[in-house]
Structures are given as structure tokens and as C-alpha cells.
Amino acid sequence: xxxxxxxxxxxxxxxxxxxxxxxxxxxxxxxxxxxxxxxxxxxxxxxxxxxxxxxxxxxxxxxxxxxxxxxxxxxxxxxxxxxxxxxxxxxxxxxxxxxxxxxxxxxxxxxxxxxxxxxxxxxxxxxxxxxxxxxxxxxxxxxxxxxxxxxxxxxxxxxxxxxxxxxxxxxxxxxxxxxxxxxxxxxxxxxxxxxxxxxxxxxxxxxxxxxxxxxxxxxxxxxxxxxxxxxxxxxxxxxxxxxxxxxxxxxxxxxxxxxxxxxxxxxxxxxxxxxxxxxxxxxxxx
Ligand SMILES: NC(=O)c1ccc[n+]([C@@H]2O[C@H](COP(=O)([O-])OP(=O)(O)OC[C@H]3O[C@@H](n4cnc5c(N)ncnc54)[C@H](O)[C@@H]3O)[C@@H](O)[C@H]2O)c1
Numbered sequence: 001x002x003x004x005x006x007x008x009x010x011x012x013x014x015x016x017x018x019x020x021x022x023x024x025x026x027x028x029x030x031x032x033x034x035x036x037x038x039x040x041x042x043x044x045x046x047x048x049x050x051x052x053x054x055x056x057x058x059x060x061x062x063x064x065x066x067x068x069x070x071x072x073x074x075x076x077x078x079x080x081x082x083x084x085x086x087x088x089x090x091x092x093x094x095x096x097x098x099x100x101x102x103x104x105x106x107x108x109x110x111x112x113x114x115x116x117x118x119x120x121x122x123x124x125x126x127x128x129x130x131x132x133x134x135x136x137x138x139x140x141x142x143x144x145x146x147x148x149x150x151x152x153x154x155x156x157x158x159x160x161x162x163x164x165x166x167x168x169x170x171x172x173x174x175x176x177x178x179x180x181x182x183x184x185x186x187x188x189x190x191x192x193x194x195x196x197x198x199x200x201x202x203x204x205x206x207x208x209x210x211x212x213x214x215x216x217x218x219x220x221x222x223x224x225x226x227x228x229x230x231x232x233x234x235x236x237x238x239x240x241x242x243x244x245x246x247x248x249x250x251x252x253x254x255x256x257x258x259x260x261x262x263x264x265x266x267x268x269x270x271x272x273x274x275x276x277x278x279x280x281x282x283x284x285x286x
Contacts, residue, residue: 001086001113001137001164003171007031010085012102013092014038014045014076016237016276017119020147021089023049024176026073027066027148034076035083042076049074052148080105087172089141091119094243099123100131107133115165117141121240122188122247125158135160139169142189143178145236153178158185187251188244196248196258199241202229203261213281230281234274238267238281 007030011022014036022034022045036042053070056062077083080102088106092098103116112134118125119142129138140156153173157166166182173180183189188196202216211219217228233241242264249258267273267280274280 001115001168003168003175006086006168006172008033008085008087010035010083010088010106012036012083012088012090012106014041015091016145016240017143017147018089018091019045019048020052020145020149021091021119021143022074023052023070023148025089026070027053028176029069030073032074033083033085034074035078035080037078039078042078046074046076081109084110085114087115087117087169089117089119094121094123094240094247096123096127096247099128103128103132103138113137115139115169117169119143121192121244122251124187124251125156125161125185127158129158129160136162137165139165140183140185140189141169141173142183142191144191151177151179152191153180154183154189154191155180156183156185156189188248192244193248196245198225198229199233200245200258200261203264207261207263233264234280234282234284237274237276238264239273242268 009025009030010033011018012035014034018034022032026032034045053062053067057064057067083106090099090102092102099118099120106116114137116132116138118128118140120140121142125138125140129135132138138158139161140154142154142156144150144152155166155170155173170180205211205216206213213230217230220228242260245258245260249260252258271277272279275284278284
């Protein structure tokens with residue numbers, strides 16, 4: 001599959017990341033089908049897309065005609081059988097078996113050339129591809145949050161990924177106005193591996209009672225970070241952040257430096273998933 005052969009993109013999962021990924025694909029002129037198993041999430045994604053495009057207009061970055069063109073490129077579905085596409089970008093929960101099952105379903109209804117890209121933050125692409133027909137077309141395409149604003153995309157080749165597929169995805173990321181960086185298939189890739197300690201150590205400080213959430217956030221901001229670790233976890237999704245840490249802890253053979261926090265586990269158990277649920281380390285108006 002070459003860049004110019006890509007006409008339709010299927011985005012699987014319409015949550016925090018899927019919504020923004022679908023938006024930028026539609027803005028770049030691709031017919032974009034956004035899928036989620038949860039109808040409410042799909043509806044919210046539709047509203048958020050309109051809000052984001054309106055903000056773009058307010059800031060003078062977008063015209064009404066561009067907004068209309070982007071919206072015309074987008075369709076929403078709760079039916080996997082509708083996901084006929086040239087590239088599928090998967091952005092569902094951070095669980096290996098769910099990602100594999102989705103890619104197998106997509107492989108069953110699409111051509112063997114359809115590229116299956118995963119937005120996973122931490123799961124090795126080689127592992128995802130191992131259970132998917134034609135694993136050479138499985139690749140990592142890791143966006144950052146919020147996907148319609150953050151410029152970086154990590155492109156990850158698994159052991160079976162063909163160099164042509166990785167190259168096409170790099171070019172696609174650039175077409176989406178992103179800066180693409182090729183990364184090796186190592187748990188957490190580059191950014192999440194380094195950033196993990198921002199969250200893990202902050203949670204340890206909290207567990208040990210060294211400082212509270214607000215103080216840690218304020219200090220880290222004052223020392224130059226754009227966001228404190230707790231407000232950032234709320235933006236990412238406390239559940240997603242916890243799954244990523246857990247996956248990296250396992251992948252690094254239970255190295256204590258990646259140990260997930262009990263405090264974070266409790267937040268996940270309570271449904272306090274951050275901004276998307278209205279409550280995390282902070283409380284938000286829904
Ligand atoms: N949140 C971030 O900051 C961030 C950044 C980069 C990458 N990621 C990665 O993106 C992926 C999605 O994360 P998110 O934060 O958008 O999660 P999210 O919880 O906001 O959204 C996940 C969506 O997947 C849907 N889903 C679950 N199972 C499904 C299935 N079987 N089929 C279709 N949809 C299903 C859910 O309904 C939900 O809407 C994860 O792999 C995560 O590691 C997240």
C-alpha cells in the first residue's frame with residue numbers, strides 16, 4: 001500500500017485518542033469511519049469534533065468550508081462490518097487480546113494489503129501482529145494526547161512489519177501534519193518509557209505522604225513541565241495510564257521501577273478515570 005492508494009481510514013475506538021485521530025484524518029481529506037462499541041462514546045466524539053473544529057475557526061486556523069469538508073468526510077458506526085478501509089488505526093483499551101481480536105476481525109473483511117496500525121502506548125507491535133493474518137502489515141502509529149494538537153507520532157516496526165508499510169505510515173503521519181519518528185519495538189517505545197517515571201515516582205511520593213497531589217503538580221509546573229503528573233494522568237485517562245504502566249511492568253519482567261501504584265489502582269476500581277469520567281485526581285464539570 002502506497003500513500004497515494006490510501007483513500008479511506010478506519011479508526012477503531014472513539015475515546016480520548018480515537019476521536020482526535022479521526023478528526024485529523026478527516027481534515028486531511030480522507031474518508032474516515034469512526035467505530036466504537038459504545039454508542040454514547042460515538043455521540044460524544046461527534047460533539048467533540050465539532051467543538052474542536054469551531055475552536056479552530058475562532059482561532060483563525062480553519063475556515064467554515066474546511067470544517068464542512070472535514071465533517072463530510074466523517075462517518076460513525078457501531079458495526080465492525082462497516083470498517084472497509086485502506087488503513088485501520090486502532091485506539092481501543094490497552095489490552096493485547098482486545099487489539100489482536102479487532103485486527104483479526106478487520107483482516108477478515110479487508111484486503112491483505114490493508115494496513116493495521118495500532119496506537120498502543122506500550123504493547124509490543126510484534127506481540128499484536130503475532131496473532132494477525134499477514135503480520136507484515138501490522139505497525140505502530142503512536143499519537144500523543146490531544147491527537148489533533150500534539151505534533152509527534154512514533155512509527156514502530158515489529159519483527160514482521162515490512163519496511164514499505166512503516167514508510168507509508170510515516171508518510172501518512174506527515175500528511176496529517178505530524179512529525180513522524182521511527183522507533184524500535186521495545187515496551188513503551190521511546191516517550192512512554194521515559195515518561196513512565198514522571199507518573200510512577202509522583203504516585204510513590206503520594207503513597208509515602210511526602211506531598212499532596214496539588215503540591216506535586218504545582219512544583220513540577222513551576223520547574224518547567226507544561227502539566228503536573230496528576231493533571232496529566234487525568235487528561236490521559238487514569239485507567240489508560242494504569243494499563244500502560246501495568247503492561248510495561250510485565251514487559252520488563254516485573255522490574256520494581258515500573259511497579260503500578262495501589263492508589264492508581266483504587267482510582268481505576270472506583271471509576272475515577274479522569275476528565276473523561278468527570279473525576280480522577282481532580283473533579284471536572286461534565
Ligand atoms: N490517552 C492517552 O493519552 C493516549 C495517548 C497515546 C496512546 N494511547 C493509547 O490509545 C489507546 C486508546 O486509549 P484512550 O485513552 O483513547 O482510551 P479510551 O478509554 O478513552 O477509549 C477507548 C475506547 O475503546 C472502546 N473499546 C473498547 N473495547 C472495544 C472494542 N472491542 N471494540 C471497539 N471499541 C472498543 C471503548 O468503548 C472506548 O471508547 C490505548 O491503546 C492507549 O494506550 C492513549
